[in-house]
Amino acid sequence: MSETHAPEGRLDVIHDIGYRHYEGPRLGVGYATRSLYTSSLRGAFGLGRSGKSKILPMAMTAIMAVPALIIVAVSIYVKMGKLPVDYPQYLTNLQFVTAVFTAAQAPVLLSRDLRFMTVPLYFSRPLRSSDYVRAKYAAMVSAVFILTVLPMLIMWIGSMLGSMDFGYNTKHFAFGVVAAAFYSLVYAGLGLLIASLTPRRGFGVAAIIALFMVSAGVSGALREVMHVTGHQAASFWVAMLNPGFLIDSTVSWMFDLPLRGNVAQMPTTLGGVVFLAEIAVLAAGTFALLVRRYRKI
Amino acid sequence: MAVITTDHLTKRFPRVTALDHLSVEVQPGVVGLVGANGAGKSTLIKILLGLAPATEGTARVLGLDVATEGGAIRERVGYMPEHDCLPPDVSATEFVVHMARMSGLPATAARERTADILRHVGLYEERYRPIGTYSTGMKQRVKLAQALVHDPQLVLLDEPTNGLDPVGRDDMLELIRRVHREFGISVLVTSHLLGELERTCDHVVVIDGGKLLRSSSTADLTAATSLLAVEVTERQDDPAFDVNAALRARLTEAGLTVGADSGHVLLVELDGDEVYDVIRDAVAELGVGLVRLEQRRHHISEVFAAGAHGVDGADKAEEVAHV
Numbered sequence: 001m002s003e004t005h006a007p008e009g010r011l012d013v014i015h016d017i018g019y020r021h022y023e024g025p026r027l028g029v030g031y032a033t034r035s036l037y038t039s040s041l042r043g044a045f046g047l048g049r050s051g052k053s054k055i056l057p058m059a060m061t062a063i064m065a066v067p068a069l070i071i072v073a074v075s076i077y078v079k080m081g082k083l084p085v086d087y088p089q090y091l092t093n094l095q096f097v098t099a100v101f102t103a104a105q106a107p108v109l110l111s112r113d114l115r116f117m118t119v120p121l122y123f124s125r126p127l128r129s130s131d132y133v134r135a136k137y138a139a140m141v142s143a144v145f146i147l148t149v150l151p152m153l154i155m156w157i158g159s160m161l162g163s164m165d166f167g168y169n170t171k172h173f174a175f176g177v178v179a180a181a182f183y184s185l186v187y188a189g190l191g192l193l194i195a196s197l198t199p200r201r202g203f204g205v206a207a208i209i210a211l212f213m214v215s216a217g218v219s220g221a222l223r224e225v226m227h228v229t230g231h232q233a234a235s236f237w238v239a240m241l242n243p244g245f246l247i248d249s250t251v252s253w254m255f256d257l258p259l260r261g262n263v264a265q266m267p268t269t270l271g272g273v274v275f276l277a278e279i280a281v282l283a284a285g286t287f288a289l290l291v292r293r294y295r296k297i
Numbered sequence: 298m299a300v301i302t303t304d305h306l307t308k309r310f311p312r313v314t315a316l317d318h319l320s321v322e323v324q325p326g327v328v329g330l331v332g333a334n335g336a337g338k339s340t341l342i343k344i345l346l347g348l349a350p351a352t353e354g355t356a357r358v359l360g361l362d363v364a365t366e367g368g369a370i371r372e373r374v375g376y377m378p379e380h381d382c383l384p385p386d387v388s389a390t391e392f393v394v395h396m397a398r399m400s401g402l403p404a405t406a407a408r409e410r411t412a413d414i415l416r417h418v419g420l421y422e423e424r425y426r427p428i429g430t431y432s433t434g435m436k437q438r439v440k441l442a443q444a445l446v447h448d449p450q451l452v453l454l455d456e457p458t459n460g461l462d463p464v465g466r467d468d469m470l471e472l473i474r475r476v477h478r479e480f481g482i483s484v485l486v487t488s489h490l491l492g493e494l495e496r497t498c499d500h501v502v503v504i505d506g507g508k509l510l511r512s513s514s515t516a517d518l519t520a521a522t523s524l525l526a527v528e529v530t531e532r533q534d535d536p537a538f539d540v541n542a543a544l545r546a547r548l549t550e551a552g553l554t555v556g557a558d559s560g561h562v563l564l565v566e567l568d569g570d571e572v573y574d575v576i577r578d579a580v581a582e583l584g585v586g587l588v589r590l591e592q593r594r595h596h597i598s599e600v601f602a603a604g605a606h607g608v609d610g611a612d613k614a615e616e617v618a619h620v
Binding site for chain 1: 346348368375378380381382391396398401403413417480481
């Protein structure tokens with residue numbers, strides 16, 4: 001600091017640097033939306049936040065990826081020639097982890113801004129409410145996608161290192177990526193929609209977890225009832241009640257993958273089409289409702 | 298050029314009319330927007346930012362139409378809300394950088410502008426600490442900083458002194474004056490405290506029930522006509538004699554405008570030095586003692602009192618006022 005012009009003894013010399021106007025570029029709405037997307041995506045994993053807020057998302061990411069590493073290591077070590085778990089199947093097995101991640105992190109993206117009333121500051125800038133929703137939705141979808149694709153990527157790379165069948169693994173990895181995309185859209189959409197309804201993060205977390213658990217319970221119980229009462233053939237429809245079962249059934253039907261006996265019945269063609277439509281409606285519908293939710297603020 | 302122009306701006310909600318044919322023109326400078334709670338201040342700010350549509354009428358900010366050019370307005374305008382709006386777990390630097398980028402500033406420029414503006418509002422080492430550890434005064438500075446970080450041409454400050462102690466209040470008012478004087482940024486500042494605006498603003502717009510009560514320069518409001526406060530003793534030999542009424546009659550007869558405050562003090566319009574002589578003579582002729590003879594300024598609050606009692610509020614709202 002060299003305020004040579006400042007009179008001796010003045011304590012406020014630092015002010016004398018003077019106000020400078022900003023003549024540089026203003027990059028507009030698109031840039032602001034992208035910046036919000038990036039910071040929200042980082043925030044979903046606790047990056048750029050306190051150490052405490054990194055614990056849960058990082059733990060979930062690790063829990064998601066470590067079994068894949070073990071599977072790959074063991075398969076290569078004992079020279080299986082084939083991974084013991086199929087790619088989309090892996091996501092089905094670890095559905096609960098994806099649900100916990102969504103429940104914990106969707107409120108991080110929305111409830112904070114509501115609770116601390118930061119939202120009006122965004123909307124007093126060129127951003128419109130739909131841009132805000134778009135950035136947050138894209139960030140959460142990307143976060144769940146990273147979470148779900150990462151272990152499958154480990155498996156695919158492992159299969160290459162273990163000189164397993166390239167064609168088979170690449171094809172089934174692609175099936176897995178489609179499943180990951182479904183999980184991302186549906187889980188992120190439902191999670192954010194619920195999170196947007198409460199400024200209290202705890203309520204958001206509990207409500208989202210409850211949605212996934214209760215719908216799974218109801219869906220499972222109904223299937224049992226249908227089996228017992230002899231409506232086995234039609235029991236695949238109960239998968240519509242739970243996001244995880246829905247995606248699992250849809251992906252199995254689309255790619256004709258073997259079903260685990262306890263998950264669901266393979267859907268009929270009509271069922272598959274309806275399931276696909278439901279995924280589309282869930283993704284688009286939650287987004288539309290979010291846009292509506294933020295229109296009046 | 299006017300920074301804000303409204304023309305018969307009206308906003309009706311299902312139950313209330315928040316703004317009622319408000320026509321006002323605000324020139325560059327520090328302009329105070331005064332009104333009791335519920336007078337329509339916040340609704341006006343929302344409309345000016347292009348965030349809520351007007352029911353009737355038009356408004357322009359920096360020459361841009363609020364109905365169609367909201368995005369362009371929000372790029373050039375800063376807004377400091379009345380309520381808390383700061384997340385406690387990030388530092389002032391992180392938060393203001395983020396908000397600068399939300400205004401479209403590239404990452405490097407956002408960091409430079411943030412460092413500059415936090416220094417200008419008086420935040421130094423503490424800017425790296427989480428906002429949750431700040432005092433109310435420091436939080437208000439952060440709120441002001443985020444409104445200024447993108448170098449707007451106009452800032453809208455909603456009750457910026459709310460919750461501050463007297464010293465913090467003075468600091469904030471001085472800061473607001475500097476925003477215009479040193480930064481060259483026009484300011485529209487709302488308050489329900491009139492004394493503050495007298496000291497801070499060049500112009501004052503008074504609204505009540507969504508209508509314009511008055512719009513004129515602070516000098517016009519407070520200094521153009523000074524008042525003389527006159528207080529006299531009672532007659533020792535005749536306590537029942539109403540001295541004030543007698544004095545009032547004499548002064549009115551002499552062509553002076555006389556009012557009264559709540560107590561025993563007469564308020565005489567001071568439009569020349571000869572007024573002093575008239576009062577002295579009148580008091581002497583009545584044979585009473587002069588207790589007080591002092592100059593007073595009009596307070597903006599009198600505008601409110603006049604508006605509340607006057608019946609011409611609606612007429613005033615109709616005329617376009619020039620600030």
